[in-house]
Amino acid sequence: MSEVNRPKLMNWILGVFTLVTFALLGISPVPNAGQPVVMKPTIEAKAAVVANEASGKVLFDQNGSEQLPIASMTKVITAYIIYQKIANGEIHWKDQVPVSQYAHDISGNYELSNVPLSMVEHYTVQQLMETLFIYSSNASAIALAEYASGSEKAFVKEMSSFLESLGIENYQLFNASGLTNNLLGKYMKKDFKADAENELSARDMALVCKKIIDDYPEVLKIARMDNVSFVADSITTVEMKNFNHMLPGRSSYYKGVDGLKTGTTEGAGPSFAGTVKRGGVRLVSVVIGAKEPEARFSETARLYDYIFDKFDLVPILAKGSPVKGKSLEVVKGKEKQLPIAYGKTVNLHVTKGTNHVKDLESKVSIDYTLPNEDGKLLAPIKKGQKVGLAYVSQTDSDGYLQYDRKGEAVPIVASKEVKEANFIVRAFHDLWRKIKLAF
Template sequence: MKGMFRKQMVAIVTVLTLFCSMFFTYSSAFAENNSALNVEAGAALLVEANSGKILYQKNADESLAIASMTKMMTEYLVHEAIAKGKIKWDQKTKVSEYAHIISQDRSLSNVPLENGGMYTVKELYEAMAIYSANGATIALAELIGGSEANFAKMMNDKAKELGLQGYKFVNATGLINKDLKGKHPEGTSPDDENKMSAKDCALLAQHLLQDYPKVLDTAKITKKTFQKDGKYPIDMSNWNWMLKGLVKGYEGVDGLKTGHTDQAGYCFTGTAERNGMRLISVVIKTNSETARFDETKKLFDYGFTNFQTKTVYPKASQVKGHETVHVNKAKDTEVPVQTKKEIVLPMPKGSQDIYKTDFKAVNKENEAPIKKGTTLGYMTVSAKDPNDVGFLTGKSMQVDLVTKQEVEKANWFVLSMRSIGSFFSGLWNGTVDTVKGWF
């Protein structure tokens, strides 16, 4: 009997051990703080670009100096100004004395600009995006904002609009203000420097890639000559050494922005795509020019080795149990809704059912008429694991549920009949309640 009991206990312990092992594998599926990666940086982050799902993080919320990674926000505002028709790529702008003076300092990253010289927006943008040229960046900021001080305000306003949390923009370039030759923007001090958290850098990069995907057309250029046929042509080499053909080339890398100051260390916000999955990485305060790429490689290797993406809901899908939303005064009061966009999520390879969904109504009364494509509710997606750190936007991501077609208002006769019906229904219910009270 004792031998049989001992064998039963061994079997039970074995089963429990296997169960715990399975649970541990599930609960740590995303390994957001996987110390085995040993990313040597002041802060680091890896996310899947489409959903913003965090795959790894280290000190991701601390606001830190970010040097020329600042220029991602300048790039965003340039693309936005182009999209809104405020400026054009072939438009020429005159270089101010300030932009000229900064551009002459070759100890900083620069292409020399003539004082009063005329350059196209595209020329200045390419100098900024490829070579991180600071004088060219200031010239663009002055064109769009009127002054760098006004442009810095635009940067902070846009950061708030995009949902960034730990940011501070004092200039357009990411230089320390004391490097601006005493001409730092009004209202800032010589010691001021731009700051963002790693999470903010990734969120800004995500918006830049999703809102203006053509940003990669320039970001992936490895070499180009500034004003090739001009008086002072300058050869520009991309500081992103992970681009194909460069010294730290990595398959799939096509952006995005490097940075360096003494305070920020060597930084890099990178992006790479393989097999339909795009990742965004951030490293801040690494120890050398090559280290920022070596640490980024660790992140990309981890992401591409352990994860794959899966389309959970195609665009225009209906959510089970929430196929319709009630709309007052509509011809048909139960209105069909569908997902506004497809939902693609990263999955640990070999795992499937790791997410859960929920429904959230809009915070207002819906009343017809309503246009096609109007948001009437939201589907939220979150990890089943309660310890999961979630997405760039929080513990869950939110997807709009929109009307499939225009929602017509019912005519006066139908509305009148509904009112009469509601009146008698209320009257009947009140009578029933009264009668119940007698007994």
């Protein structure tokens, strides 16, 4: 993706808002030609969402907020809990996982996505996680859930807690596999209807995908694996080909795709939670309810083409650039004012050919966090020292995946060093402060 030079982009910042002591600062952009009109594609599916993985900024949303069945995309949530428990030391990759009657019986239903699991065999967490992503094994999801939490019911509670920790309120979960309730046979959950399914919106499913990639990027190593052998027992070996047809060498190959999870049930329809990385930019996407199995991949490809062809990722703030027109008051320092700067570069997706972002507003709000007296910074302060946190956000109707997202978090740093004043100056400052307090 091409870059636009920084001076033009700095004119795009329309406002700086301080949360502590600063008044509103308006920065007016230079009038230019209007933003190019880009026609969004209509995706042939019940819902579709694409977002920038790093920031969570939603770049495309078609019915993304409707709660819908998610089928085996459920297994991304299941995988997150497993990764979390491994990270916490509760379970380990090489642990031998026993197979319950429940998991064994489900594994024997060859109308479902499965690998056979024997009750006299033990399989490692690593093996079952591979079957989960590559072959969408429902029995493996059950076995992992039971091993990790003692029962699938307890595991589902942890899945629910995880969703709620992300701010997700509208969902339905009752199993770790994503199977429709009636497909569980005698293991149907009695508190749910026969045709009940796990449900989530496309936006929330994309948020889950972002979260697992953020916290456990190694998941992509498993998600992109293909042509893997699973030894079920001494006489049975399953040659697993990944259900994700957008991987290299597959029928719907798309350059840069390395995950994440397919899903299909009667209620959900052919669905796909995907991720792609090109030119240093990673996207996450969710398509729910495509017209037919291969269409979930072709529609995902259309979404990726739309983003990569029509948008540029451009730097709107550069690391080290000053917060123009603003400085912080310093107490007990040799200097009374501290110039401040942005501590990292911020990139935003904008339509290619954009000269002026009249409809793309960027706001910066600054919350200063250093210890201070009366809202002022206390010397000494080192150059480059963090003195606060800013949030840069694109204000459009699509927003961010995250519910608590203020925007792109940017550290605010000191542009120069301010040394502590000598003892006499500091003593006079303390005396003057006490006098003001007395009156």
